[in-house]
Amino acid sequence: MAAFKRLLIGRPLKSTELGEQKLNKRKALAILSSDALSSVAYGPEQILLVLITVSTAAFWYSIPIGIGVLFLLTALILSYRQIIFAYPQGGGAYVVSKNNLGVYPGLVAGGSLLVDYILTVAVSVSAGTDAITSAFPALHEYTVVIAVVFVLLLTLLNLRGVTESASVLAYPVYLFVLALLVLIGVGIYRVMTGEVSPELHTPVGTPIAGISLFLLLKAFASGSSALTGVEAISNAIPNFKSPAPNNAAKTLSAMGILLAVLFSGIVALAYFYGVSPLAEVTVVSQIAEETFSRNFMYYFVQGTTALILILAANTGYSAFPLLAVNLANDKFIPRMFTVRGDRLGYSNGIIILGLLSILLIIVFQGQTEQLIPLYAVGVFIPFTLSQTGMMVKWIREKPAGWVSKLAINTTGAVISLMVTLMFFITKFAQVWSVLIFLPIIIFLFHRIKKHYEAVGDQLRLATCEPAVPIEGNVMIVPVSGITHVVEQSLNYAQSLGAEQIIAVHIPFDREEEARFEEKWRSWKPDIRLVTLHSPYRSIIQPLGKFIDVVKRKADESNYQVTVVIPQFIPKKGWHNLLHNQSSLLIRAHLLYRKDIVLTTVPYHLKK
Template identity: 50%
Template sequence: MGQLKRFFIGSPLRTRQIAHEKLPKWKALAIFSSDALSSVAYATEEILLVLALIGFGAFAYSLPIAIAILVLLTVVTLSYRQIVHAFPSGGGAYIVAREHVNTPASLVAGAALMIDYVLTVAVSISSGVAALLSAFPSLLPWRVELAVFLVMLLMILNLRGIRESATVFAFPTYLFILSILLMIAVGWIQIWKEGWHGYHAQGAAPAADMWTWAGMLLLFRAFASGCSALTGVEAISNGVPAFRSPAPRNAAITMTWMSLLLGMMFFGITLLAYAFGIAPKEHETVVSQIAEHVFGRGPLYYVIQVATTLILFLAANTSFTGFPQLTSIIAQDRFLPRKLTMRGDRLVFSNGIALLSVLSILLILVFHGDTHALIPLYAVGVFLSFTIAQWGMMKALLREKKKGIARIAVIGFGTLITGLVTVITIVSKFTEGAWMVTVAIPVVVWMFYVIRNHYSEIAKELRLDLHFQPQQVKTKVIIPISGISKVVAQSISYAKGISDDIVAVTVDFDDEHAGQMREKWEKWNPNVPLIILRSPYRTVIAPLLKYIDTLEKEKEENEFITVLVPQFIVRKWWHALLHNQTAFLLKAALIYRKDVVVSTIPFHLHE
């Protein structure tokens, strides 16, 4: 198993090598921005899917909706640049809320971010598979299996370490950026030469249809769906420690690059979709239709499809960087299991990576890898964490003696807008699945408190009064045996070193064998009494436990019972399959007894 682990993950790294795992800006853009950049592959399509419920004429509203989303992106970016400088240790919304709001708010932000990261993996992988299926429809029956395989592949790559995975992921990210920008540029040239021939010619939907409650609700739903383009913007603020020094400055610059690229690609795709009259199709993405319109089904079309598949695949990697970092910080505050704070062989939070993989695969299996079924769950946690983070930053700025009015205004406006988007998303998508996240966030927060209370109770019970001095206690040693052998002899020798009260216990199924065992024991005479327990139902564990129960009732207050389990250790793993596992079962049965100590006496075989 060790050799297999080395093959997939690589050799262990020394703790001091963590400084060499820091990322330059161009690699960090690939790692932390792939989620945000990849959203352009489905954000426009999600807007059009909602507008299609009104009618094709409503597609004209995709442009003002896209502009509103760009304004929101600008405000969120300016806010999070300030968070990056104020909290260089990472943690994003969770840390901001913990320091400047209160613990419950920080836990809500942490729960929302954790759920968002899991959804990011599921949505990104499912969208990547959808892009692949657009080019290769014959793979449609294997949609779920492909998605699960890609999650497992990502897990292995991330377990190999941040720097190594960043090098692998950088090239597909830049291939996607260049190919999409090329498609937009060529598409705009075509529009300039050929003129507009999209649905704008038919005019927008009649005002009577749009300004009713139903029409407004659908417009809000379209806006909320398009806001999925902003998912992943916060990832850089969560992972500032991964940047090279000066980390806050490099992280802020990378965030600016990411937002500029995201805005250009998102608006460009939305504009081309409207100009070319693109409508959503069941088994072909909007980006695929635009690419086919611009380049035909030639080499560049397939480059874009492959690049889109890769970026959506890599978008999930943002979560594999952010989720383990976030859970390690929450675990340090004792709201999650402590093992999430431990770095693995390759200096990454291996347990967090494994946990994210398992949760994402479960989500993909439950929703059968359907992107449109997962999207409604997606934006609630993102914008809730945006709102809490900006609320915390605004409170921090208001406490400062030198108040920057412009900074407060930007963050205050951002808090208001993202708060409204959160409400809109919950209301407009509640019946589509947003209710699941709305329920899941309080459940996760409740789980946080349960874990914290557990750790607090254990700490209280284990707290030692320094005036207390350890006292010597007595112990009665029980050695379960099945016969007389070198293993038993070694166990008795050890037992005599820790106690004078020793007894060997064996379980027999018939009187004849029991008599032979007693006769052989008396002949050997190790100066230890032998107790023979009868088992009419041919079980070994039950009679032993019943005997130990009897001793527990008879023992003194400061006396322990030590069960020494003799066990021979075979040289090859498959040899263990040839022997029973009574020792293991006995230890498992006794480990939860209050005053019973269970110990294994190993005897290593040469053959």
């Protein structure tokens, strides 16, 4: 197993090699912005899907709506730059909300993001799989299998370490950016040279009947789904090379510029080409076909788009484990999330994320489109809380230049809140579950925290009751026969100098009981044997009752009762299936008794 593990994830790394696993700006931009950049493939389309309910003539509104989305993007980028420098330890919206608004707003932000990163993986991989099965319809019936395989591959890649995964995933991300930049450049050139007929689109400013402020806000909220993933860099600051905050801030700015250029380019081309969203063909596909026809560049755009949709899941793999570390350090989720694996990544978080994503894909049979609104609202709740938290921070601390910082965060908070409310108002049927699972998650966080506090309180020497002195030891050794296993266990018990050793045999019939007692007297006459006849063939019940009797007598003299369990260990693991595992059953039954000590004495078989 160790050799197989090394083959899959590589050789273990020393703790001193952690610095070599940090990301430079180029690799960080690729793996941490893949979610945000991939949303260009569906964000503009979401705007058109709302506007088409009026008419295709209303598509000119996509231009001012797109400008509004860019305005919100600018506010978020500026705000998260401030968060990066204010909280360089990472944690993003969770840390900001907890420190400035209180524990429960922090848990709302943290819980939302944890769920959102799981949805990121499930939705992104499913979307990428749909792109593949659309190109190869024969694979459609294997959608779930293909999606699960992609999740397993991404999980494995991330278990190999953040640097190695970044090295592999950077190429498809930058190819996607290149493909879309070429697409936008050629498309704008065709528009400017008059190759695109002006009759394909309604002039900006044309009055359209049926347009309302509510519908425009709904379109704006839908288009804002293109901003999912913007917060990932602020969560993953510890993954950057030193100076981490500076590198993270520069990477965030680069991501914002790329996202703005790609998003605005696709929105503009969709308007000039008069593209309408279709169920079977994406907006990006229609723009690429109109620009290049069905040549190499068209398939290059489609191929890189499918790749980026799948690789967008990697943002979840980068951000989820680090957010989990912050929650685990605050004792709101299990401490196992703070443990680094062989390759110095937080492997428990990576594995749990992969398993939960696979579960979602299987439950929804790879059709996760209905999760997209839930996915978006799961981002905008933390957006709103983090912006509000930064507002409180600036008002409370009033550092130099705090008024301009406050203005940025206030703008971001107001727009994020508006988008969140619009999602609840217009897509309540798809996002109502957030009102159920968030309280449940916060309740679980609270119970885990209470458990850790209770454990710490009981283990702390200052608060624990004084230990009762132990005057001696009584050892009980369950024996099934006269064997080397039993002999080794008895020798071990005698070596500890116990005041009394009691061998306990539990026969199922009287004849066997008499034979065993006679053999014992010949073999170990100096060790007391107690036989407990069991007419109902139970080992646990008579042994438990006997331990109770011995314990009551031992308590009178402050003696400790220790149960020594003999156990032989087969040479090969599968040999365990051939034995009844009585010692395991005894140990499992007695493990949670507060008044005894359990000791297992293994005897390793050689063949």
